[in-house]
Amino acid sequence: MEGLAELSRVCRIPLQLASRSTIGKCLSSLYFYNAHKKDILIPWKPIxxxxxxxxxxxxxxxxxGFVFESKPGAYNxxxxxxxxxxxxxxxxxxxxxxxxxxxxxxxxxxxxxxxxxxxxxxxxxxxxxxxxxxxxxxxxxx
Ligand SMILES: [Zn+2]
Known part of the structure; x- marks a missing residue:
């Protein structure tokens, strides 16, 4: 619950909406907040x-990205x-x-x-x- 409250606070998104959203949607909320603060319009659809x-x-x-796969086993x-x-x-x-x-x-x-x-x-x-x-x-x- 504390993590969700922090996500909601940082991303400026209502708590209930944050609980049902992906991190991408939460970050978009933060982008919109900052765009509004800077008086920047964001197109409805990307053009x-x-x-x-x-x-x-x-x-x-x-x-x-690239993730190296390890072979199963015990290593030192x-x-x-x-x-x-x-x-x-x-x-x-x-x-x-x-x-x-x-x-x-x-x-x-x-x-x-x-x-x-x-x-x-x-x-x-x-x-x-x-x-x-x-x-x-x-x-x-x-
Ligand atoms: Zn420049």
Whole structure:
């Protein structure tokens, strides 16, 4: 119950709705809250289509995660790498958000390119995106 109350508080979503929602819906609620606070309109339905990509660009852009499967058995000298909140931290630190991708104000910058897709994407360095702002609340508190 305490975790649910915290989720409801952090994501600015009613408790009962939070109890029946996925984490994605809860985070969307937080995005909407921050967009409203910044006086930003969010389209009812996404209207942005993806830009054309070559096969190798698609491969580089959509690698996804990889989980190493272990063979069942007993082992010694085992190490574990725990990347706590790696994905949200990357989103926050690099300012990855739909409203920061390919902005017009930072087009000529050189240190804001997306690795391996430098020729396609850059991220805004001048304003924090809605997703990054929302993840800052989740990761660092408010
Ligand atoms: Zn910019």
């Amino acid at each position: 942005t289509s993806e830009i054309f990509k070559s096969f190798s660009d698609l491969l580089n852009a959509d690698k996804g 000298k085992v190490a574990e790498f725990d990347f706590i909140s790696l994905y949200p931290n990357i989103m926050l630190r690099k300012n990855v958000s739909s409203d920061t991708i390919n902005c017009t104000c930072c087009k000529s910058e050189t240190d804001n390119k997306v690795p391996e897709l430098e020729h396609l994407y850059h991220l805004c360095k001048k304003r924090i995106g809605i997703v990054s702002l929302s993840l800052k609340t989740v990761l660092e508190g408010d």
